Structure formats: structure tokens, C-alpha cells
Amino acid sequence: MDNPLYSVAQIRAIEQAAQSQLRPLGTSGPSPLMRRAGEAASTYALEVLGGLPTGRILVLAGPGNNGGDALEVAANLANLGANVDVVHLAGTAPSPETGHALARAQASRARFVSDVADCNGCCLVVDGLFGIGLARPLAGQARALVEWTHGMACPVLALDVPSGLDADTGSVVGPDGVAVRATHTITFLGDKPGLHTGDGCDHAGRVHVNRLGAHGLHTEAAHARLNAPALFAGCLAPRRNNSHKGTYGDVAVLGGARGMAGAGILAARAALYAGAGRVFVAAVDPGPGLDPLQPEIMFRDAAGFAFDGRTVVAGPGMGDSAGATHLLSKVIDGTGPLVVDADALNLCAASPDLAARLAAHGGEVVITPHPLEAARLLGVTAAVVQADRLENARELAERLDAVVVLKGAGSVIARPDGEVALNATGNPGLATGGTGDVLAGLVGTLLGQGWPAWEAALAATWLHGAAADRLVAGGAGPIGLTAGELPRAIRAELNALVADAALA
Ligand SMILES: NC(=O)C1=CN([C@@H]2O[C@H](COP(=O)(O)OP(=O)(O)OC[C@H]3O[C@@H](n4cnc5c(N)ncnc54)[C@H](O)[C@@H]3O)[C@@H](O)[C@H]2O)[C@@H](O)CC1
């Protein structure tokens, strides 16, 4: 299953192509797209409500075509017998489609009101203030309306994009911006990245895509997609009977600095539960020689350790000592599959030479920065990274010639050629220390079994999030979920995926 995500520029191109294709033959009048958007959104609104409600529906309609969609919804729902109130922020030069929608709504039973003071009892808010045409932070009455919706306990259905959110980046348009926090978003012509990463995850709610019948027009290849098992299913393989531990790869975690031994152990446990044949912690400082809960893990002094021929997960609990730096440069100059996380990323950020050598690494490389680590590598602030997660992940992938997992809500997986996937599994239960170490260990196991970096990063990110979702569904979170619980849940998710792939 392909889940393409389109930039605003691509959606505009699709819209133009669809308009000329769908406009009645030989006419130059409005295309039926807005009608279709209104019909699709009205149907979806009734689905969200579970049928025609007795309560009032409040429709917020802006000055542009997003407002036109909202006016179509108002007309449709009122014509079906719903009690509809409309707050319309009229523009100076509405498009012909929007003018037509306004006339339809005015001719319907919908009630036009000038403010929302009387609407506290409504059962649904439809947000049609701004869509992909948003050009600046919300201000004045539009801002006041959005702030008012934040106090509503009823469902909020955003049309196309929650007003105030940047559809390309998933950030609230600022400075000091506000955006609708929708429970549901129906998005038109194609799905958009901003609905699935950063703030977008909180503002969009459940996302429903309707292509408005414009199939076959999506000719411009999307360079972003939603992560899904179909993207890495080709690498999922059941175990062969005639196999042994050597078949499933050696993973060595370069970590274990004094006081941070736990990070390396978490990465090692994740590697073990993801199916690595043998797992080592190569410790930069003297520390525990055993994980009593997981005695399968072998502990070695990193100084004398043979990293060659093994997949190295560098960084979890590695510290920034001279010894750690020396060992990191040694594995970067090697040729085996490599995961670079945490302290190892900070050392690369501090040393252009190390970063250049990482970019020249001979084997597969996945780096797993959180936004601050990415910011250090790019020489910017974490806020700059978060303002455009897709572009910053792409930039980092190109600079370091590596597959990047930019972590956080809606993790961005980026490839040096600009291809990007957004991960939709996972939940804020993962916002706790050690979960990143688990992700790094999981990536290491997949690389160690010969997976290409792109597929390993996609699968690990998907499984890590799915494991957290499984734990939350079972009551272990989101509050108080611990990183140590993830490896077993990852094991369950991975085995289920492999079993599904074997049946497909
Ligand atoms: N044109 C078409 O064929 C279709 C358009 N559709 C809808 O049209 C939307 C895009 O319409 P538009 O391009 O008109 O854009 P919008 O309706 O998103 O908003 C653009 C209007 O708002 C103004 N504006 C932008 N930011 C503002 C701010 N912060 N404060 C005040 N005013 C601001 C702009 O100057 C412009 O007048 C899509 O998101 C979608 O909902 C759909 O009906 C599908 C078909």
C-alpha cells in the first residue's frame, strides 16, 4: 500500500490538472471540485456524528476557497435538516466557486451569525477558515475564533488542513501562531505531510483522505509517504530451519561510559529481542560484566574489541571522553553496517573531520538524532529543526550521506536522494529516557541481518512505535511506559509482521 504525501505546490498542480479535466466539456465555468469537497466533507461529518444530529453544527468559513468548502458543507447539512450556524469571514474577491457556495448556503436553512457567543451548545465545529492558502499567522477575528474552538469539548472537523497549520511542515504558522486542534481532518486531492509530523499530529486528529475523484492525475511522484510495512515487507523473512546464531548477525553496542551503562544495556536488549544472533556491549569504561536479567548479552572492553565483521551501534551511553572519541573514529573508519546515535552524534557535530569521515563510511549507515542532536549536526537550534522537520532531515541525510531518522512525534526517515517517509505509529508514552537507545539497537539488528539502511530504518521506526501502541493498548501507558518494556513488545510485533508476510 502506497501512502503518498504531497507538498502544497504539488497539490496546486494536481488541482489545476483536475480542474481542467473535470470542468464540463466546452465550458470555462467553475470546476466541480468544491462541490465534491463539500459533499465528501458533509458525508464524513455525519459519519463522525453517527447520523443527523439534533444539536447545532457550527461552520466557520474563511475568505478563500477553504471557506467555500465550508459553505458547501453548511448548505448540504442544512438541506438535510441539520441545525447549522455559519460564521463567515467574507473576503473581498471570492472565487466563482466560493461565490456559488455562498449563494447556496444563503439559500439554505443555515443561519448566518456574526459571532460564536450563542453557539456553546453545538455538537460539531466545522473548521473551514484556511487551508493550503494560509499565508501568515492567524490574527484578529480568525485567531479569536480558533482560540474559542480550543474550549469546545465536541468534535472539531477540519477541512483540508486545520486552520493555522502549515500543510508542508506540520508547524503552527507563527511567530506566536495558533491553529485549530481538530479531532478529525478530511483532506482533499491528496494527503499532506504537515498532518503527520510535529505539531501536525496534535492538530489534525484522525486524517481522512478524499481525492475528489481526481484519480490518475497524481503524476508528479511524491517524494514523501507515510511509513507502512509494505515499504519494507520485502526484507521480512521467516527463519530457515537450517540456520544458526551466525545466520542472524552480531551486534555490538559501543557504549557503557561510567554512569550510563543502562543506555547500552537497553540498546543491547532491543537487539537481542529483535533477533540478533549474538549481542555485545563494547564498554568504553569498566562497568557491569553482566546484565542479570539478560545474561545472553556479552560484555567486553571496547579498547580491545574486534568491531570488524559486526554491526556497530555507536552512541548509547558512550559519553564524550577522549577514549570514546578514539573508538568512534575507529568504527567510522571501518566498513561494517553502522548505527550512530546519541553521544556519537554529538561528537560528530563537534568535529567536522569526524562528520566528513562518517559521510565517507563504506557500509550502510543509519543515524538516529532527536531534534537537538540534529540541530547540533546542522549548526542550528532545535526550534529551527522542528519548524521544518522534513527539509532538515533531508538536508542532514544529504550532508552525511546516510539514512536519517529524525525522532519525535511523526518521526521523519530521510534518504540522501531526498526521499522521505513519515512514521505514524507510536505515542507520547515514548517520551521517556531510554526509548531512543532501544530504537538504535533495533536498527542495528536489522542492518546486521543484511537489510539495506532505508528499509532497516523504516522497519525499526514502525516496529518501535507499534510496540509502544501495543503496550498502551494493554494498559502499560502512555503515562509511565518504560523503555525496558519495549523489547518484548517489539518481538511480538516483528513476529506478527513476519507471519503476515509469509501468508501474503
Ligand atoms: N480551488 C479548488 O479547485 C479547490 C480548492 N479547495 C479548497 O481551497 C483551499 C485553498 O483555497 P485558497 O487558495 O483560496 O486558500 P485558503 O482558503 O486557505 O485561504 C486563502 C485566503 O486567505 C487569505 N489569507 C491567508 N492567510 C491569512 C491569514 N493568516 N489571515 C487572513 N487572511 C489570510 C489569503 O489572502 C486568501 O484570500 C484548499 O485548502 C481547499 O480547502 C477544495 O475545494 C478543492 C478544490
Ligand SMILES: Nc1ncnc2c1ncn2[C@@H]1O[C@H](COP(=O)(O)OP(=O)(O)O)[C@@H](O)[C@H]1O
Ligand atoms: N511524543 C512522542 N510521540 C511519538 N514518539 C515519541 C514521542 N516522544 C518521543 N518519541 C520517540 O521516543 C524515542 C526517544 O528517543 P530519544 O529522544 O533519543 O530518547 P533517549 O535518548 O532517552 O533514549 C524516539 O524514537 C522518538 O521518536
Ligand SMILES: [K+]
Ligand atoms: K481548515
